[in-house]
Each structure stands twice: as structure tokens, then as C-alpha cells.
Amino acid sequence: MQEFKEIEVEKDLQSFIKVVFNADLKVSGAWGYSKSLATVIEEGNKGSVAHIEFTLATMRAYIEMNMTLEEDERYGGIKLNELSRVASGEYEKVTYEISAMRELEYKVFITEYKENSKNSDFNMTEHFNRRKEATLKREVFYWFKVV
Helix, strand or coil: CCCCCCCCCCCCCHHHHHHHCCCCCEEEEEECHHHCCCEEEEECCCCCCHHHHHHHHHHHHHHHHHHHCCCCCCEEEEEEEEEEEEEEEEEEEEEEEEEEHHHHHHHHHHHHHHCCCCCCCCCHHHHHHHHHCEEEEEEEEEEEEEE
């Protein structure tokens, strides 16, 4: 399985998120790779804590799997699914399954589908099976501290 580099700790996570994603989240800390590098979710955010956690995990995955990679190595269609969560005092360790496909492969599949889906001899089952096989799945942990 492909390895992805951990994102370096930002001095001001909140400002970084604003610049990169144009999102106003009241957060601090790091990118949640361990308890000591937890992302701190501060008071005053709009939306539920679970929604903010999911948003942050999606941002981290997008940075790891797309923004920091060379163009021909980038992943798209990045989707997260929460598998579990464990609370420990102020901390939560959330496990996500991430699925994604290399952007170049995805473009080929989309083109193939658009050009052939209306043809009676197009094998849609085979097409989607190949897409499924081309999809990377990985399991990650994200540590949050809610204050």
C-alpha cells in the first residue's frame, strides 16, 4: 500500500485552514496523528463536533493524498467513512476508512463511462468492478481534543 507523509505541524492551524480551504474553524494544535499531536476543537464553531471532526479529517486526507503529491501521483474522489470512535477524557480517537482513486485513472474511467454507457454492449458491471479494484482503501486514526 502506498505510504503518505504526515503533514508538518503548523504554527497556526486555524490560519492555515483559512488560507488553504477558506474555512473558519476555531481550532489549534496539530493534525491529530497522535494524542500529543491532537487537533484541538475550541468552543464557538458552527455545527456538531462530529461534523467538524469529519471536516478536519477530510482536509487532512486531501492534503496528504492530493495537494502535497506530484500531479501524476494525486488521488481524487477522496471519501471518508467513520469506523469507530473512542473517548478518553477530553480526547477522542476516531478511526476512518478513506477511499480514493488516482486522478489520472479516474479520468479514464469517467471518459469510458460517458462515451459508452448508452451502448447496449457496454458491460457496466465489469466497468464498476474495475473501478472498485482501482480504488485505494486505507484506515487512519485521528486524535481530537474537544475543549
